[in-house]
Amino acid sequence: MRLILMGPPGAGKGTQAKFVAERFGVPAISTGDIFRANVSRGTELGIEAKRFMDAGEYVPDEITNKMVRNRIDEPDAQPGFLLDGYPRTLAQVEELDGMIKFTGHALDAVVVLTVNQDELVQRLLQRAQVEGRADDTEEVIRRRQEVYAEQTEPLIDVYRDRNLLIEVDGQGEVSEVTDRIFAALSSVPQ
Numbered sequence: 742m743r744l745i746l747m748g749p750p751g752a753g754k755g756t757q758a759k760f761v762a763e764r765f766g767v768p769a770i771s772t773g774d775i776f777r778a779n780v781s782r783g784t785e786l787g788i789e790a791k792r793f794m795d796a797g798e799y800v801p802d803e804i805t806n807k808m809v810r811n812r813i814d815e816p817d818a819q820p821g822f823l824l825d826g827y828p829r830t831l832a833q834v835e836e837l838d839g840m841i842k843f844t845g846h847a848l849d850a851v852v853v854l855t856v857n858q859d860e861l862v863q864r865l866l867q868r869a870q871v872e873g874r875a876d877d878t879e880e881v882i883r884r885r886q887e888v889y890a891e892q893t894e895p896l897i898d899v900y901r902d903r904n905l906l907i908e909v910d911g912q913g914e915v916s917e918v919t920d921r922i923f924a925a926l927s928s929v930p931q
Protein backbone atom coordinates (compact mmCIF):
# COMPACT_ATOMS: atom_id res chain seq x y z
CA MET A 742 0.00 0.00 0.00
CA ARG A 743 1.12 3.54 -0.79
CA LEU A 744 -0.88 5.85 1.44
CA ILE A 745 -0.96 9.50 2.46
CA LEU A 746 -2.37 10.72 5.77
CA MET A 747 -3.37 14.37 5.72
CA GLY A 748 -5.09 16.80 8.05
CA PRO A 749 -4.62 20.13 9.81
CA PRO A 750 -2.09 20.52 12.66
CA GLY A 751 -3.28 18.46 15.60
CA ALA A 752 -5.70 16.33 13.57
CA GLY A 753 -3.94 13.20 14.80
CA LYS A 754 -1.84 12.29 11.78
CA GLY A 755 1.13 11.19 13.86
CA THR A 756 -1.11 9.42 16.35
CA GLN A 757 -2.92 7.38 13.68
CA ALA A 758 0.04 6.86 11.33
CA LYS A 759 1.60 4.28 13.65
CA PHE A 760 -1.54 2.11 13.73
CA VAL A 761 -2.23 2.33 10.01
CA ALA A 762 1.37 1.58 9.07
CA GLU A 763 1.45 -1.42 11.38
CA ARG A 764 -1.82 -2.74 9.96
CA PHE A 765 -0.52 -2.63 6.40
CA GLY A 766 3.06 -3.66 7.22
CA VAL A 767 4.62 -0.53 5.76
CA PRO A 768 6.88 2.14 7.32
CA ALA A 769 5.25 5.36 8.57
CA ILE A 770 7.28 8.21 7.13
CA SER A 771 6.60 11.38 9.11
CA THR A 772 8.32 14.50 7.81
CA GLY A 773 7.62 16.25 11.14
CA ASP A 774 9.30 13.41 13.08
CA ILE A 775 12.31 13.33 10.75
CA PHE A 776 12.75 17.09 11.12
CA ARG A 777 12.44 16.89 14.91
CA ALA A 778 14.95 14.01 15.07
CA ASN A 779 17.39 16.16 13.09
CA VAL A 780 16.75 19.14 15.35
CA SER A 781 17.57 17.10 18.45
CA ARG A 782 20.72 15.66 16.84
CA GLY A 783 21.76 19.19 15.84
CA THR A 784 22.36 18.25 12.20
CA GLU A 785 22.65 20.85 9.44
CA LEU A 786 19.17 19.87 8.24
CA GLY A 787 17.82 20.22 11.78
CA ILE A 788 19.34 23.67 12.28
CA GLU A 789 17.82 24.84 8.98
CA ALA A 790 14.39 23.24 9.60
CA LYS A 791 14.10 24.56 13.17
CA ARG A 792 14.00 28.18 12.00
CA PHE A 793 10.84 27.49 10.00
CA MET A 794 9.15 25.03 12.36
CA ASP A 795 9.47 27.31 15.40
CA ALA A 796 7.73 30.07 13.44
CA GLY A 797 4.91 27.79 12.27
CA GLU A 798 6.10 27.99 8.66
CA TYR A 799 6.71 25.09 6.30
CA VAL A 800 10.27 23.99 5.74
CA PRO A 801 11.15 24.90 2.10
CA ASP A 802 10.07 22.38 -0.53
CA GLU A 803 13.59 21.83 -1.79
CA ILE A 804 14.80 20.61 1.61
CA THR A 805 11.67 18.59 2.36
CA ASN A 806 11.49 16.91 -1.07
CA LYS A 807 15.12 15.82 -0.96
CA MET A 808 14.64 14.36 2.51
CA VAL A 809 11.53 12.38 1.49
CA ARG A 810 13.15 11.17 -1.71
CA ASN A 811 16.08 9.75 0.29
CA ARG A 812 13.73 8.08 2.77
CA ILE A 813 11.50 6.54 0.09
CA ASP A 814 14.58 5.11 -1.62
CA GLU A 815 15.40 3.02 1.45
CA PRO A 816 14.75 -0.75 1.15
CA ASP A 817 11.97 -0.92 3.77
CA ALA A 818 9.85 1.53 1.74
CA GLN A 819 10.00 -0.49 -1.49
CA PRO A 820 6.89 -2.62 -0.78
CA GLY A 821 4.93 0.50 0.24
CA PHE A 822 4.72 3.33 2.76
CA LEU A 823 2.47 5.62 4.70
CA LEU A 824 3.33 9.30 4.37
CA ASP A 825 2.40 11.34 7.44
CA GLY A 826 2.50 15.09 6.79
CA TYR A 827 3.77 14.92 3.21
CA PRO A 828 2.92 16.31 0.70
CA ARG A 829 1.84 19.67 2.15
CA THR A 830 2.24 21.91 -0.92
CA LEU A 831 1.40 21.61 -4.61
CA ALA A 832 5.12 21.50 -5.42
CA GLN A 833 5.45 18.52 -3.06
CA VAL A 834 2.54 16.77 -4.80
CA GLU A 835 4.37 17.09 -8.12
CA GLU A 836 7.61 15.85 -6.63
CA LEU A 837 5.88 12.87 -5.04
CA ASP A 838 4.18 12.04 -8.35
CA GLY A 839 7.63 11.81 -9.90
CA MET A 840 8.97 9.61 -7.10
CA ILE A 841 6.03 7.21 -7.30
CA LYS A 842 6.08 7.04 -11.08
CA PHE A 843 9.74 6.06 -10.87
CA THR A 844 8.81 3.02 -8.74
CA GLY A 845 6.30 1.89 -11.38
CA HIS A 846 3.50 1.87 -8.81
CA ALA A 847 0.61 4.22 -7.96
CA LEU A 848 -0.81 5.88 -4.89
CA ASP A 849 -3.60 3.80 -3.35
CA ALA A 850 -5.41 6.34 -1.16
CA VAL A 851 -5.21 9.70 0.59
CA VAL A 852 -6.86 9.80 4.00
CA VAL A 853 -7.83 13.23 5.35
CA LEU A 854 -8.68 13.55 9.03
CA THR A 855 -11.27 16.22 9.77
CA VAL A 856 -11.50 17.83 13.22
CA ASN A 857 -13.22 21.07 14.21
CA GLN A 858 -11.11 24.15 14.83
CA ASP A 859 -11.72 24.45 18.61
CA GLU A 860 -10.76 20.87 19.25
CA LEU A 861 -7.58 21.22 17.17
CA VAL A 862 -6.38 24.15 19.27
CA GLN A 863 -7.32 22.35 22.50
CA ARG A 864 -5.34 19.26 21.53
CA LEU A 865 -2.23 21.22 20.61
CA LEU A 866 -2.32 23.33 23.77
CA GLN A 867 -2.70 20.15 25.78
CA ARG A 868 0.25 18.59 23.96
CA ALA A 869 2.27 21.74 24.75
CA GLN A 870 1.90 20.97 28.44
CA VAL A 871 3.06 17.37 28.00
CA GLU A 872 5.73 17.61 25.30
CA GLY A 873 6.66 21.30 25.33
CA ARG A 874 7.06 21.51 21.55
CA ALA A 875 8.31 24.96 20.51
CA ASP A 876 5.61 25.18 17.81
CA ASP A 877 2.69 24.48 20.16
CA THR A 878 2.23 28.01 21.52
CA GLU A 879 -1.07 29.74 20.77
CA GLU A 880 0.51 32.23 18.37
CA VAL A 881 2.45 29.62 16.41
CA ILE A 882 -0.56 27.27 16.30
CA ARG A 883 -2.57 30.08 14.68
CA ARG A 884 0.14 30.59 12.07
CA ARG A 885 0.34 26.84 11.39
CA GLN A 886 -3.42 26.81 10.80
CA GLU A 887 -3.16 29.72 8.34
CA VAL A 888 -0.32 28.04 6.47
CA TYR A 889 -2.33 24.81 6.31
CA ALA A 890 -5.38 26.64 4.92
CA GLU A 891 -3.31 28.50 2.32
CA GLN A 892 -0.92 25.82 1.18
CA THR A 893 -2.27 22.38 2.08
CA GLU A 894 -6.07 22.60 1.85
CA PRO A 895 -5.91 22.97 -1.95
CA LEU A 896 -4.36 19.49 -2.10
CA ILE A 897 -7.66 18.00 -0.94
CA ASP A 898 -9.29 18.92 -4.25
CA VAL A 899 -6.31 17.63 -6.20
CA TYR A 900 -6.66 14.17 -4.68
CA ARG A 901 -10.46 14.28 -4.80
CA ASP A 902 -10.23 14.87 -8.54
CA ARG A 903 -8.00 11.82 -8.80
CA ASN A 904 -10.58 9.72 -6.89
CA LEU A 905 -8.07 8.95 -4.18
CA LEU A 906 -9.55 10.99 -1.34
CA ILE A 907 -11.08 9.40 1.74
CA GLU A 908 -12.36 11.80 4.40
CA VAL A 909 -12.47 10.41 7.92
CA ASP A 910 -13.95 12.04 11.02
CA GLY A 911 -10.93 12.54 13.32
CA GLN A 912 -12.97 13.32 16.43
CA GLY A 913 -13.69 10.97 19.29
CA GLU A 914 -11.45 8.41 21.00
CA VAL A 915 -8.15 7.57 19.28
CA SER A 916 -9.28 3.93 18.84
CA GLU A 917 -12.59 5.04 17.28
CA VAL A 918 -10.71 7.12 14.73
CA THR A 919 -8.38 4.18 13.99
CA ASP A 920 -11.40 1.90 13.42
CA ARG A 921 -12.92 4.45 11.04
CA ILE A 922 -9.69 4.65 9.04
CA PHE A 923 -9.42 0.85 8.83
CA ALA A 924 -13.06 0.59 7.72
CA ALA A 925 -12.55 3.27 5.06
CA LEU A 926 -9.40 1.59 3.76
CA SER A 927 -10.94 -1.87 3.68
CA SER A 928 -12.56 -1.03 0.33
CA VAL A 929 -9.25 0.02 -1.23
CA PRO A 930 -7.82 -2.83 -3.34
CA GLN A 931 -4.27 -3.82 -2.28
Ligand code: B4P
Pocket residue numbers: 748749750751752753754755756757772773774776793794795797798799800801805825826827828829830833864865867868876885911912913914915918
Ligand atom coordinates in the same frame (compact mmCIF):
# COMPACT_ATOMS: atom_id res chain seq x y z
P1 B4P B 1 3.87 17.62 12.15
O1 B4P B 1 4.78 16.83 13.00
O2 B4P B 1 3.27 16.87 11.00
O3 B4P B 1 2.82 18.26 13.15
P2 B4P B 1 1.29 18.26 13.44
O4 B4P B 1 0.58 18.65 12.18
O5 B4P B 1 1.12 19.09 14.63
O6 B4P B 1 0.98 16.83 13.90
P3 B4P B 1 -0.23 15.81 13.88
O7 B4P B 1 -1.42 16.19 13.10
O8 B4P B 1 0.51 14.57 13.48
O9 B4P B 1 -0.73 15.77 15.34
P4 B4P B 1 -0.65 14.59 16.43
O10 B4P B 1 -0.99 13.24 15.92
O11 B4P B 1 0.68 14.73 17.07
O12 B4P B 1 4.61 18.90 11.54
C1 B4P B 1 5.32 19.81 12.35
C2 B4P B 1 6.03 20.87 11.50
O13 B4P B 1 7.04 20.26 10.67
C3 B4P B 1 5.18 21.66 10.52
O14 B4P B 1 4.50 22.75 11.12
C4 B4P B 1 6.28 22.15 9.50
O15 B4P B 1 7.01 23.24 9.99
C5 B4P B 1 7.20 20.95 9.42
N1 B4P B 1 6.83 20.05 8.32
C6 B4P B 1 6.39 18.77 8.45
N2 B4P B 1 6.12 18.24 7.25
C7 B4P B 1 6.40 19.20 6.31
C8 B4P B 1 6.30 19.27 4.89
N3 B4P B 1 5.85 18.22 4.18
N4 B4P B 1 6.67 20.40 4.27
C9 B4P B 1 7.12 21.45 4.95
N5 B4P B 1 7.23 21.47 6.31
C10 B4P B 1 6.86 20.35 7.00
O16 B4P B 1 -1.82 15.02 17.40
C11 B4P B 1 -1.80 16.24 18.07
C12 B4P B 1 -2.24 16.07 19.51
O17 B4P B 1 -3.59 15.61 19.56
C13 B4P B 1 -1.41 15.06 20.30
O18 B4P B 1 -1.16 15.57 21.56
C14 B4P B 1 -2.31 13.82 20.38
O19 B4P B 1 -2.08 13.09 21.54
C15 B4P B 1 -3.70 14.44 20.38
N6 B4P B 1 -4.69 13.58 19.76
C16 B4P B 1 -4.54 12.84 18.64
N7 B4P B 1 -5.69 12.17 18.35
C17 B4P B 1 -6.59 12.53 19.33
C18 B4P B 1 -7.97 12.18 19.59
N8 B4P B 1 -8.65 11.36 18.80
N9 B4P B 1 -8.56 12.75 20.65
C19 B4P B 1 -7.89 13.61 21.46
N10 B4P B 1 -6.60 13.97 21.27
C20 B4P B 1 -5.95 13.43 20.22
